[in-house]
Amino acid sequence: MNKIGLYFHVPFCRQKCAYCDFYSVTDPSLLAPYIEKSAEMLLLWREPLKDYEIDTVYFGGGTPSLLEKEDWERLLGAMRENFSFAPDCEITAEMNPETVTAEKLAAFTAFGGNRLSLGMQSANQTELARIGRKHSPADCERAVALARRAGIRNVSLDLIFALPEQTEKGWLQNLETAMSFSPEHLSFYCLTLAEHVPLYAQRSALPSEEEQQKMYCSGIGLLEKHGYLQYEISNAARPGFESRHNLKYWRREEYLGIGPGAHSFFGGKRFSFAADVHRFLTAKKWEDALETCEAVLPADAAEERIMLSLRLAEGLNLAGLEREAGAEKRFLVEKKLSALLPHGLCRKTETGYALTPKGFFVSNEIISQLI
Ligand code: SF4
The missing domain is CATH 3.80.30.20 (tm_1862 like domain)
Structure with a gap:
């Protein structure tokens, strides 16, 4: 199930x-x-x-x-x-x-x-x-x-x-x-x-x-x-x-969010409810209370994978990224991450790369360079 x-x-x-x-x-x-x-x-x-x-x-x-x-x-x-x-x-x-x-x-x-x-x-x-x-x-x-x-x-x-x-x-x-x-x-x-x-x-x-x-x-x-x-x-x-x-x-697994401002990832779509209690209370069907709803395209999925997995100590799995986005994307991301090694911002793992605490602190900057 x-x-x-x-x-x-x-x-x-x-x-x-x-x-x-x-x-x-x-x-x-x-x-x-x-x-x-x-x-x-x-x-x-x-x-x-x-x-x-x-x-x-x-x-x-x-x-x-x-x-x-x-x-x-x-x-x-x-x-x-x-x-x-x-x-x-x-x-x-x-x-x-x-x-x-x-x-x-x-x-x-x-x-x-x-x-x-x-x-x-x-x-x-x-x-x-x-x-x-x-x-x-x-x-x-x-x-x-x-x-x-x-x-x-x-x-x-x-x-x-x-x-x-x-x-x-x-x-x-x-x-x-x-x-x-x-x-x-x-x-x-x-x-x-x-x-x-x-x-x-x-x-x-x-x-x-x-x-x-x-x-x-x-x-x-x-x-x-x-x-x-x-x-x-x-x-x-x-x-x-x-x-x-x-x-x-x-880890990009499915979740459903109910309530004003709540976000969901379900059936290949990301959608969110408007941050407005009154709109939520007067909605006839749940779609009436939505603010955004977008299908996640394959290219977006790979970017999400990079962004989200680098938040985790388990880090980015390069083989998984290659399966999702191709060998060229893997090569580019790996090149950028390996350049951070001498600065102590990331480390190698068995499956790819993960950020160090020093890297986590500036993760927004690192991730924006990667995607
Ligand atoms: S105002 Fe409410 S939501 Fe915001 S930090 Fe305080 S308790 Fe949490």
């Missing part, structure tokens, strides 16, 4: 964080109609997915932990009733630490929820307040403890580095504190600020690019020392706890 990942977007937040450029709305009155509409939308996918088994589900946001017990029951119940699930399906929910409760976790795990991704962001109260987060480091520790009590054996913590006035030492302390909570997985993102977000006013207090690179590389070294191996630009895990859902994106 074909396998597919299901992404469900929850575009609601209590308030906007000072650095956030993601689409989400803060009107709680829209949440109940949104849950109902989404459950209806899910049914429309019963026929297209009849030959598929769902082996990963990811509730992302926004703030999925704003969903109450009844919402989890409605959504996960509708998914379970209408689709075929793999017995070991990975079901993740992103949650903000201050909104996690035992009751919500019980509803989530009752339908097979087994992985939590907590938005910790920093272990320093001053930094959390500066970026507009409403939780404390203690809230995060409490949320991890609640997850363990609910039987969740796979917890991921999200952290942001290069915050205003943050030093390398401060960043490494944050990582140490996060690891002291014993998560199985850690994500680490470099702060980037769009011009229209409130924190942009503090851009002069951001670490320099050189400092950011040092933070990134020393963070990866520290994680490795504690048994968290980097498997993607911004992700490290204890062996066996890599995010199976997110790996689908980078």
